[in-house]
Amino acid sequence: MPEAILEVRGLVKHYPLTRGILFKKQIGSVKAVDGVDLDLLAGETLGIVGESGCGKSTLAKMLVHLERPTAGAIRYKGEDVTKLSGRALKAVRRNIQMVFQDPYTSLNPRMTVGDIIGEPYEIHPEVAPKGSRRQKVQELLDVVGLDPEYVNRYPHQFSGGQRQRIGIARGLALQPEIIVADEPVSALDVSVQAQVVNLLERLQSDFSLSYVFIAHDLSIVRHISDRVGVMYLGRIVELGEDAEIYDHPTHPYTQALLSAVPVPDPEARVHRERVILTGDVPSPAHIPSGCRFRTRCWKAQERCALEVPLLAVPAVFRLTEGPARHDSACHFAEEKHVVPHEEPPRPRPLESEPEA
Numbered sequence: 001m002p003e004a005i006l007e008v009r010g011l012v013k014h015y016p017l018t019r020g021i022l023f024k025k026q027i028g029s030v031k032a033v034d035g036v037d038l039d040l041l042a043g044e045t046l047g048i049v050g051e052s053g054c055g056k057s058t059l060a061k062m063l064v065h066l067e068r069p070t071a072g073a074i075r076y077k078g079e080d081v082t083k084l085s086g087r088a089l090k091a092v093r094r095n096i097q098m099v100f101q102d103p104y105t106s107l108n109p110r111m112t113v114g115d116i117i118g119e120p121y122e123i124h125p126e127v128a129p130k131g132s133r134r135q136k137v138q139e140l141l142d143v144v145g146l147d148p149e150y151v152n153r154y155p156h157q158f159s160g161g162q163r164q165r166i167g168i169a170r171g172l173a174l175q176p177e178i179i180v181a182d183e184p185v186s187a188l189d190v191s192v193q194a195q196v197v198n199l200l201e202r203l204q205s206d207f208s209l210s211y212v213f214i215a216h217d218l219s220i221v222r223h224i225s226d227r228v229g230v231m232y233l234g235r236i237v238e239l240g241e242d243a244e245i246y247d248h249p250t251h252p253y254t255q256a257l258l259s260a261v262p263v264p265d266p267e268a269r270v271h272r273e274r275v276i277l278t279g280d281v282p283s284p285a286h287i288p289s290g291c292r293f294r295t296r297c298w299k300a301q302e303r304c305a306l307e308v309p310l311l312a313v314p315a316v317f318r319l320t321e322g323p324a325r326h327d328s329a330c331h332f333a334e335e336k337h338v339v340p341h342e343e344p345p346r347p348r349p350l351e352s353e354p355e356a
């Protein structure tokens, strides 16, 4: 088994909730990320899925050090990055880069593509000394499938897919080992999504990258991920290999999410069991006691309000073998096939990779 390149333990980000304009008084906190444990293995793609507001972007920003955690550890090759500062932190940050969701707002409209992609070299001149930057940037444009001659153009002269390629080139500029991609294709047209996903896969194998891939589209996450973590209200509630999560989910929340995925085959649609979630997602400022999913869980019992279920292989599966034996934070975990086996949620047909 490959080693963990990133180990996340007990990661927490609480934002203070304040009242008053001049004299701010803290009246609570928004628990955006509330105790996340996960490993990113070298060379893998770890997918993260979950509803809007569950803390995916906050988690991503902490992984790339754009946000400081309230508590917890992020160990990169064994060293806790949250304790580093100065030159040591800078060296680690170089190796963990981010690709953002929105290619329209994440690129500065007043900078040329060459300046955007080459900007990280201002902070890390050791990667590309001044004289070699233009050539490096042109190489990067070529790597992401754009014409190196575009180096002097501005972002508005590109399509959405091309802009995301520019964002990816910028993410690659410092030759990182890890890329955290937060909804990298969500803002793109369906046909372009496939091309960008293909590009990310090719780059992963060419440059031995490890990916954290965040998205709310379950089909895309299944297509690209080796393992998948399902997030709910600031925590990972189920974690396993993609087939374990998609074909053998044991957490009621995952089962509900999967049951909402459209099934193209009408025959399979008739036989599938739907799980309809009731109620709204609670506010991250008021997280329910015990199991945080209990207010919407059709299986909730008294124990669920009293005891926090830990993310581990549930006792019922500990002595078994097979795909149901994976981490699931539920006191009453059981397998439920919500997506018909014959017809797993297929990724959209992926085309070859022409220019987006």
Ligand SMILES: Nc1ncnc2c1ncn2[C@@H]1O[C@H](COP(=O)(O)OP(=O)(O)OP(=O)(O)O)[C@@H](O)[C@H]1O
Binding pocket: 015, 030, 031, 032, 050, 051, 052, 053, 054, 055, 056, 057, 058, 059, 216, 284
């Ligand atoms: N700077 C901030 N200050 C206060 N609350 C914040 C801040 N950033 C995020 N939050 C809150 O933290 C929670 C998690 O937000 P986050 O953006 O991480 O969710 P998400 O899973 O990425 O959602 P989406 O799928 O919509 O992108 C939300 O309730 C959000 O309102």
Ligand code: SF4
Binding pocket: 251, 252, 253, 291, 292, 293, 294, 295, 297, 298, 299, 300, 301, 304, 309, 329, 330, 331, 332, 333
């Ligand atoms: S612990 Fe209880 S409330 Fe939480 S998911 Fe399991 S059954 Fe539902």
Ligand SMILES: [Mg+2]
Binding pocket: 056, 057, 058, 182
């Ligand atoms: Mg987000």
